[in-house]
Amino acid sequence: MKLIDGKFIANQVKGEIKKEVVQLLDTGHRAPHLAAILVGSDPASQTYVASKEKSCHEVGFISSLYKYPETISEQELLSVIDFLNADTEIDGFIIQLPLPKHINTDHILLRMDPNKDVDGFHPINVGRMATGMEAFLPATPAGIMELLKRYEIETIGKNCVVLGRSNIVGTPMSILMSRKGYPGDATVTLCHSKTTHLKEICLQADILIAAIGKPHFVTEDMVKEGAVVIDVGIHRVPSNESKTGYKLIGDVDFDNVSKKCSYITPVPGGVGVMTIVSLLQNTLKAYKNNTPCDCIEDDHCDDESCDCGCHHHE
Secondary structure, X not given: OEEOOHHHHHHHHHHHHHHHHHHHHHOOOOOOEEEEEEEOOOHHHHHHHHHHHHHHHHHOOEEEEEEEOOXXXXXXXXXXXXXXXXXXXXXXXXXXXXXXXXXOHHHHHHHOOHHHEOOOOOHHHHHHHHOOOOOOOOHHHHHHHHHHHHOOOOOOOOEEEEEOOOOOOHXXXXXXXXXXXXXXXXXEXXXXXXXXXXXXXXXXXXXXXXXXXXXXXXXXXXXXXXXXXXXXXOEEEEOOOOOOOEEEEOOEOHHHHHHHEEEEOOOOOOOHHHHHHHHHHHHHHHHHHHOOOOOOEOOEOOOOXXXXXXXXXX
């Protein structure tokens, strides 16, 4: 069994992003700018946004937080989004979910400029992803794809089972794994709460991606020998062994399932740390798309040797 060390890969990617930012600053450009909207005081949301801000500072990004009380009206929040859409100094922004019940999340997401939607939730980005076009990919699925690629895990022609059909993880994960190219070209089965014979289906998986939101849902008898297991879940459970009184576990019974795997992600330190890294990658991409470089004339560059990476060279 080999551990897929998400923390190691995340630091590796951050180092690559930081190097690019240093080059931008050295050539007189501004740093990429990522903003976040946080409504209310949900502890998990606050922790995630704080981690995002810390990661931005680590790679040299500008980070802004727009924080509002839970009582903010939908119209007021839409006005904030209009402001961020129009601000040319902000390359991308996220809206931390979930939002209060009195706010229609669909209305909020649809109001975002798809070119600044670095979470990849806007229907235009989802549609582009589904059809294989260039798009901002949802952060967690993109992070998983990065792990598979960097660990050179074979996906072509493999049976992949995804547990969970959320719009944030499960559904986009199934799309990405079935798309042409590497990592991808897998035969994908998307399972959910209504799936029958779930254990039998999981036992056929060469790659099992658990994003079902239930602690230790995946047990040893659901995993075949040599499978690759990706655990997306993260749950806080009481523990007498920890000074904090709790510990973090995933959707997979790691201690027992890991004995049968070829590769497996731990919790914590696996998929979770890659989510913010994917957000940083999307923000850098948005920056390049929105900021013509010095070699651009008339919004186009004919120099085939130029490798600046902005969309004007496509």
